[in-house]
Amino acid sequence: MLQTVLIIAGILASWAAFAAWLSHRQGISLHQALLYAPLKLAFRIDDSSLRAAQTPGPVIYAISHQSRLDPALMLSVLPNDTLHILDEPSARAMWLEPWRELARTIAFKAQHVFVNRRLTRRLKGNGRLAVYFPFDAEPDVKSFRLYRAVAKIAVSADAKVVPIYIRGSSHLPGAYEPAAKTPRQLLPKLKIMALPARTIGELVDEAGPIGVTTSNALFDRVAEARFFSQGRPKTIFHAVRSAALLYGAGRVIAEDVAGDKLTYRALFAKSRMLSGKLVEIGTSGDIVGLLLPNAAQSMAIFLALQSAGRVVAMMGSGVGPLDLVRDGTIRFVVTSRSHVEKARLGEDIAAITAAGGRVVYVEDLEASVTAAERVAGWFAWRARRLPRQADDAAVVLFKQTPDGQRGVVLSHANLIANAAQIEARLVLSRSDTILSVLPLHTALGLTVGLILPLMKGVRALAYPSPLHMRQIPQVAATRRPTILFATDALLSAYGKAAQTSDFESLRLIVSGGERLRVATRQLWADRFGKTIMEGYGLTEASPVVAVNSITHGRPGTVGRLLPGMRMRLEPIEGFEQGGRLQISGPNIAKRYLGTDEPIAGNGWFDTGDIVSVDREGYLTALGRAGRLAAADGSTISLAQVEEAAEAVWPETVHAAIALKSATGGDRIVLVTTEPEADRAVLARQWKRLGFEAGALPATVLSVRSMPTTANGRVDYAKLAELAEEALGLSSAA
Incomplete structure (x- = not known):
């Protein structure tokens, strides 16, 4: 009896002492501390x-x-x-x-x-x-x-x-x-x-x-x-491992249309096995190219490279400059024979080899894994191979610029921050499934198709190519995903090819990568009863900067800035509306590949995009500083020329470019898929709709199909070549 009393007295004395310490430390009353103490410990x-x-x-x-x-x-x-x-x-x-x-x-x-x-x-x-x-x-x-x-x-x-x-x-x-x-x-x-x-x-x-x-x-x-509240991020490997422990190692987190399914445990076990082979390729911190399609197994390879301490350069057909292979920046490229065959990448592989790069095939890595290593992988699935830090480079993504492709180096902290920012603005849960159609070598495809779902317990359903316009609606009808991220061009094509019930399961459709056309928004509203949430981003921001949501949604805008970010507008001479957008935040990349100069000088990154912002914080994209034309003494946004053309011919796709004229000014050329396109008709409608006279294109070219990039966006570089050839001009602006 005495022993019991002493034990109880000891517990009460410890409780009181701990409460007294909490009271002093937190500046709360002793009564509060006594009730807080058990919660604090538990x-x-x-x-x-x-x-x-x-x-x-x-x-x-x-x-x-x-x-x-x-x-x-x-x-x-x-x-x-x-x-x-x-x-x-x-x-x-x-x-x-x-x-x-x-x-x-x-x-x-x-x-x-x-x-x-x-x-x-x-x-x-x-x-x-x-x-x-x-x-x-x-x-x-x-x-x-x-x-x-x-x-x-x-x-x-x-x-x-x-x-x-x-x-x-x-x-x-x-x-x-x-x-x-x-x-x-x-x-x-x-x-x-x-x-x-x-x-x-x-x-x-x-x-x-x-x-x-x-x-x-x-x-x-x-x-x-x-x-x-997420605290200081660690690495992508740590973030995904924490999600596995939270949501359950047995949860299926990645699957694809080929039938592969990976639980968190299987994902990590596979990455553990392969990372043991990948550590033999180069050294920690080396940039290794990854040339794989959207697939469950690709996610495991990506995680294996992260575990092995490598910086992953996301490559695609024509994405990932060969110059980087030639100068030794990228010495190894990981791919698979099946992908090379199906995607017809033989010429790309030959070019990489000729440039001095070594191609590593996933099939060979898997074949070299011994039975003992497989068993060890399943038991030690939570262990990483080599340590990395949050601010270390994690990924290199390539973006198209007028001078060619440019590598953007994103850290672990950048990518983890952007995933957390998206989660803080959009409603996501483990009952969701993201239909991942955007290529992993694009910034949006990587973040929302791989990093975000793995970090937040959202199942990722990977599809190998976004350009399968008829198959993707069928996949949506049978697999019933709830979330879809895509570009305007892809959403327009899917909407036209789908049956009215195909996208019934979707509760969140987000458009990014290019301006969402009114016709695309209306198509989805009329055919499927769905509202598309438009967003805005760029590779240097990992990539999402702003997005509309259910509560905060305004058609015609790209939404409001994500949490943790700040913005300011710099005036543009000759452009009265809006300004040049500059942003800061934890998701902004540190540098470009090949330079140590910070991307965000003085903490601010100049996006090169022209936007206006209303009093509630909604951003409206007006165009890019690089896509401005000087005509009749006015500064014209080519994006607004495209919007005006859309108002005249809403069912077709339009792209505006500026070509240097003989007088040194800009000649605005509208390239359109409208078969009956005629400048005289456009001029009459232009005046009737009240558009600025100086923005009227000097030339209208009709094409059967618009040249696009791998994720369905208009390829302006090819468009300029096409227009120059058709008009016998040179030097596109």
């Missing part, structure tokens, strides 16, 4: 950012409410003079009674607007409010009214806002997200992320000279807490 809570919560009032704590445990945590750690505005279930729950005694609470329905003078007066007296926002990354219209209400109160009281996000809370047994979408863990590790206090006015100012509405400024700040 969930191994990282609360290092909570100093932001101790800011003097008036202050509003904007809490992303993900589980029933969140109010208990917040009542334990926030100053005890905070008024907590709880949802009705939390206000009535019997088990929360000990925590509700820690501070004053009131019940409230999140869908109701509650701007009133009492709350404003309480804040003005250096008061504190804790408001629990709906847990959705994209709240519905009714729930978003809460952001407007809180922003109005914050402005009226000149109160600071501290957003709080509890990483891991959505995996608790009491989480609000359905278990079918988010895996449950009995005692997940939690991290409380509290961002530094800012007033709404400061948030609006930080958005840039264009500004943003107060409610969107608050919404974006809450989204940033979600994004930054």
Whole structure:
């Protein structure tokens, strides 16, 4: 009996001592610390950012409410003079009674607007409010009214806002997200992320000279807490391994139309086996070319190269300059014989070999793996081969420039950040399946077709070529994916080739890589009842910069900036509307291949794109600085010429280029697939629709099909050659 009493006394004494330490460390009352202590131990809570919560009032704590445990945590750690505005279930729950005694609470329905003078007066007296926002990354219209209400109160009281996000809370047994979408863990590790206090006015100012509405400024700040809660990224290998442990090693995460399926464990086991062979190719940090199609096995090879400490240069037919092989920058290229045969890459392989590169075939690597290595791979599937750091180069992607292809070096931190930014803006869950059609050697294809699904537990259904216009709708009809990322050209082709029921399972369609035409948007709305969310990005940004979403969507724009990013506009002489977009953020690449000069000088990267931004933060793409023409003393955006042509002939594809004339000015040429294209007809409609006279193309060329790149985008380089040949000119602008 005495021994039991002593044990109990020892436990209570330890509890009290730990609570006293927490009280001193966190600046909370002993009563709060006594209730917080068991939670802190059980969930191994990282609360290092909570100093932001101790800011003097008036202050509003904007809490992303993900589980029933969140109010208990917040009542334990926030100053005890905070008024907590709880949802009705939390206000009535019997088990929360000990925590509700820690501070004053009131019940409230999140869908109701509650701007009133009492709350404003309480804040003005250096008061504190804790408001629990709906847990959705994209709240519905009714729930978003809460952001407007809180922003109005914050402005009226000149109160600071501290957003709080509890990483891991959505995996608790009491989480609000359905278990079918988010895996449950009995005692997940939690991290409380509290961002530094800012007033709404400061948030609006930080958005840039264009500004943003107060409610969107608050919404974006809450989204940033979600994004930054991931902490400092490690490597792609670590990020995917963490996802495997969270979502389950036995979860099927990658599959393809050939029938291959890989669970997380199988993915890592295969990469472990092959990485043992790949470490013998070159040394750590070497750039190794990867020439493989969209397939489940390709994902394993990519992960194997990451495990082996290699920088992966994503290559395709004609993508990945041979000069890099010739000068020794790329000494090895990994591919497969089946892919070389099916994609007819014999000439590419011969050119690589002739340039001095060594071609490594996956079939040979697999054949060299011994039975013992296979067994070891399955047992040691979580182990990497060679260490790498977050800021080390992970991938090289090639983008087309007027001077040829340019390599963009992206770090592990860049790619992981962009995947987390996308997740903080779009609603993704483990019940989703992404139909991955974009080639892996494109920035969007790599991020949304491989890195994002592997990191976030979203199944990836890989298809080898985006140009199979009739087969892809059939795949969608039978395999029923829920998410599709594609370009305008691809979406237009799929929409025309598909049956009306083929895309029934899709809940999220995102367009990127080029401007989404009105005709494509209307086609999907009329035939399938689906809304396409347009986005914007570039290779140097890993690549997504902005995107429309369900709550924040505006047709004709490319959406709003992703969390963690900032922008500014530089005026362009002769161009009155908008400006040249400059951006900063953790997803911006560090450098180009072959140079040590940083891409983002003084922390800002010049995109070369011309955009306008409205008062709610929506970006409208107006064209590229490199795609401007000087005509009749005006600066003309060729992208806007294309939009004008689309208004005249909405069912066909148009591309505008500028060719240097004999007088030294620009001659605008419109190339179109409209068979009846006639400049006289275009001129009459042009004037009637009110387009700028100086932007009227000098020449209209009709073609049977528009030259495109591997992912379906207009190939302007080939287009210029075609126009020069047809007109007998030279030097396209």
